[in-house]
Amino acid sequence: MPQESFLESFLDRIAVVLVRARNPQNIGAVARAMHDFGLSDLRIVNEYAMPLEGARSAVDASSVLESAAAHATVAEAVADCTLVVGTTAVGERKLEHPLFTLADAAPKLLAELARPAEPEAPRIALLFGSEKTGLSNEGLSHCNWLLTIPMHQHGDSRHLSMNLGQAVAVCLYELVRDRPLARSSAQPLPAAPEELASGMASERERLAALLSEVLDASEYRRHHPANSGLDDLRKLVLRLHLTSADTTVWMGILRQILWKLRS
Amino acid sequence: MPQESFLESFLDRIAVVLVRARNPQNIGAVARAMHDFGLSDLRIVNEYAMPLEGARSAVDASSVLESAAAHATVAEAVADCTLVVGTTAVGERKLEHPLFTLADAAPKLLAELARPAEPEAPRIALLFGSEKTGLSNEGLSHCNWLLTIPMHQHGDSRHLSMNLGQAVAVCLYELVRDRPLARSSAQPLPAAPEELASGMASERERLAALLSEVLDASEYRRHHPANSGLDDLRKLVLRLHLTSADTTVWMGILRQILWKLRS
Numbered sequence: 426m427p428q429e430s431f432l433e434s435f436l437d438r439i440a441v442v443l444v445r446a447r448n449p450q451n452i453g454a455v456a457r458a459m460h461d462f463g464l465s466d467l468r469i470v471n472e473y474a475m476p477l478e479g480a481r482s483a484v485d486a487s488s489v490l491e492s493a494a495a496h497a498t499v500a501e502a503v504a505d506c507t508l509v510v511g512t513t514a515v516g517e518r519k520l521e522h523p524l525f526t527l528a529d530a531a532p533k534l535l536a537e538l539a540r541p542a543e544p545e546a547p548r549i550a551l552l553f554g555s556e557k558t559g560l561s562n563e564g565l566s567h568c569n570w571l572l573t574i575p576m577h578q579h580g581d582s583r584h585l586s587m588n589l590g591q592a593v594a595v596c597l598y599e600l601v602r603d604r605p606l607a608r609s610s611a612q613p614l615p616a617a618p619e620e621l622a623s624g625m626a627s628e629r630e631r632l633a634a635l636l637s638e639v640l641d642a643s644e645y646r647r648h649h650p651a652n653s654g655l656d657d658l659r660k661l662v663l664r665l666h667l668t669s670a671d672t673t674v675w676m677g678i679l680r681q682i683l684w685k686l687r688s
Numbered sequence: 689m690p691q692e693s694f695l696e697s698f699l700d701r702i703a704v705v706l707v708r709a710r711n712p713q714n715i716g717a718v719a720r721a722m723h724d725f726g727l728s729d730l731r732i733v734n735e736y737a738m739p740l741e742g743a744r745s746a747v748d749a750s751s752v753l754e755s756a757a758a759h760a761t762v763a764e765a766v767a768d769c770t771l772v773v774g775t776t777a778v779g780e781r782k783l784e785h786p787l788f789t790l791a792d793a794a795p796k797l798l799a800e801l802a803r804p805a806e807p808e809a810p811r812i813a814l815l816f817g818s819e820k821t822g823l824s825n826e827g828l829s830h831c832n833w834l835l836t837i838p839m840h841q842h843g844d845s846r847h848l849s850m851n852l853g854q855a856v857a858v859c860l861y862e863l864v865r866d867r868p869l870a871r872s873s874a875q876p877l878p879a880a881p882e883e884l885a886s887g888m889a890s891e892r893e894r895l896a897a898l899l900s901e902v903l904d905a906s907e908y909r910r911h912h913p914a915n916s917g918l919d920d921l922r923k924l925v926l927r928l929h930l931t932s933a934d935t936t937v938w939m940g941i942l943r944q945i946l947w948k949l950r951s
Binding site: 460685 | 699717720721723724725726789790791837838839840842850851853854855857858861862864865866888889890893902903905906907908911912915918919920922923924926927928929930931932933934937940941944945947948949
């Protein structure tokens with residue numbers, strides 16, 4: 426559990442990104458929750474310009490709303506972020522992303538913020554979709570992973586959804602819940618990232634060999650001889666931490682490229 | 689960490705008591721938060737009868753609102769409760785009660801609910817005052833102790849107050865935050881991610897866009913339309929966990945390939 430000084434100095438590295446939130450009252454409620462918990466970076470993604478006037482009446486949140494940024498696409502809104510985390514109510518949708526409860530997600534978010542600022546200063550985007558439909562597949566495709574707030578199952582889980590302002594308030598609360606009040610227990614920062622497991626070495630070797638052929642055929646190696654030896658390629662492939670499934674995808678892509686380059 | 693069966697069977701022993709909440713929209717928001725987290729016992733204290741019609745439109749919360757009880761006094765509203773806990777924003781008021789952060793208060797609340805049902809079945813009242821003034825001294829006088837949600841100090845702490853619906857949502861979330869994820873949808877959770885994503889989202893986006901061009905030029909997309917949409921590529925690139933340095937290398941390789949494919 427991080428100490429206050431850590432929290433306060435890192436909260437401005439968290440952007441709340443609302444995707445297709447079209448109700449100004451909801452946006453005002455989100456701004457108020459951000460103000461209450463000490464965040465200020467609000468980003469709003471809509472295909473068309475949305476008047477924020479209706480939201481500007483939100484109590485105490487005028488500074489958050491006035492500095493809110495409008496973006497046309499999720500890609501633009503999260504461009505400067507090193508970690509993009511989506512929120513979901515886990516309805517009927519089949520998820521392809523790793524999913525964590527909010528309580529499990531918070532230490533990961535704080536660990537990202539505690540990362541050294543080299544090579545990139547860590548910055549997190551927390552994505553919230555519309556109340557009715559949540560994040561679209563396009564929105565989800567920008568996310569490193571997802572978090573969910575554990576809710577009560579009322580039978581028909583397809584209708585699971587929280588009020589947007591309440592969902593944001595709960596998420597931000599979880600991030601600061603150990604902010605000291607009268608307590609003095611300081612806990613060490615979250616543990617360092619674990620090593621990634623990779624696929625089999627033989628798969629990597631085949632991929633590196635194929636990549637080597639592509640670099641020859643494309644004349645990349647002729648232009649960049651210094652870093653395209655087989656050892657370099659092997660290390661480059663190793664650092665991809667590919668699963669076997671993704672290795673297969675990349676083999677297919679490279680084979681097609683090679684075929685086309687030679688035809 | 690209480691288990692699900694414990695939580696679900698005891699949540700109906702928690703009453704949310706709103707004292708002088710006169711805004712029907714706020715009451716509707718509270719009902720929705722209760723519904724979302726699986727509570728149903730809402731009690732409203734006002735000196736005069738308050739029409740709840742304005743609140744009844746609250747999404748999904750109609751059952752909570754329909755069974756809401758109106759009381760003329762706090763004493764009447766909490767009469768059957770064994771533990772009465774007030775919420776406060778800890779403004780300028782001099783507190784005479786023991787005060788706990790919400791995170792420290794939750795285990796105490798759950799311990800009370802887990803008490804044997806003799807001589808009295810445990811039942812908790814969570815008191816929330818009006819947004820403007822909080823609980824009055826009269827309201828506080830009914831409380832065994834107080835809890836507070838840690839908020840950001842914006843200088844003038846006298847104006848500290850949360851939106852009522854958000855405050856209730858945050859309090860109820862804390863009580864159920866260790867509730868296990870519902871697996872009713874029977875989908876296995878994807879493997880845990882390692883916190884390696886380091887490059888900026890904008891770099892990943894450029895890489896995915898360039899890869900997309902290569903897949904067109906190499907006719908890979910024509911042969912494999914199913915898994916080469918931009919969303920697929922974005923996720924494929926995301927799973928590479930590239931550093932900024934390696935992203936640069938891969939951009940160079942793909943640019944050369946593209947140049948060669950087109951030449």
